[in-house]
Amino acid sequence: MKVRVDPGSCAGFGACLGLCPKVFKLHDDGYTVVLVDEVPAELEDAVRQAAGQCPANAISVSDDPR
Numbered sequence: 001m002k003v004r005v006d007p008g009s010c011a012g013f014g015a016c017l018g019l020c021p022k023v024f025k026l027h028d029d030g031y032t033v034v035l036v037d038e039v040p041a042e043l044e045d046a047v048r049q050a051a052g053q054c055p056a057n058a059i060s061v062s063d064d065p066r
């Protein structure tokens with residue numbers, strides 16, 4: 001699974017950081033960046049939850065076509 005954050009939409013609320021600090025990190029400029037290229041399987045639920053809870057709808061996830 002892949003995840004991306006739209007830096008133009010992210011408002012730096014930080015909800016995703018609390019849910020999944022291994023994947024999301026707050027950039028010095030006040031928006032969140034993604035730390036991983038591929039989301040580890042054990043973190044997929046947390047990442048989906050973060051995407052659902054992001055107040056700015058800035059997180060999008062995509063499953064790899066296999």
Ligand code: SF4
Pocket residue numbers: 005009010011012013014015016017024031032053054055056057058059
């Ligand atoms: S929850 Fe959404 S708006 Fe808040 S820091 Fe994360 S990506 Fe940005």
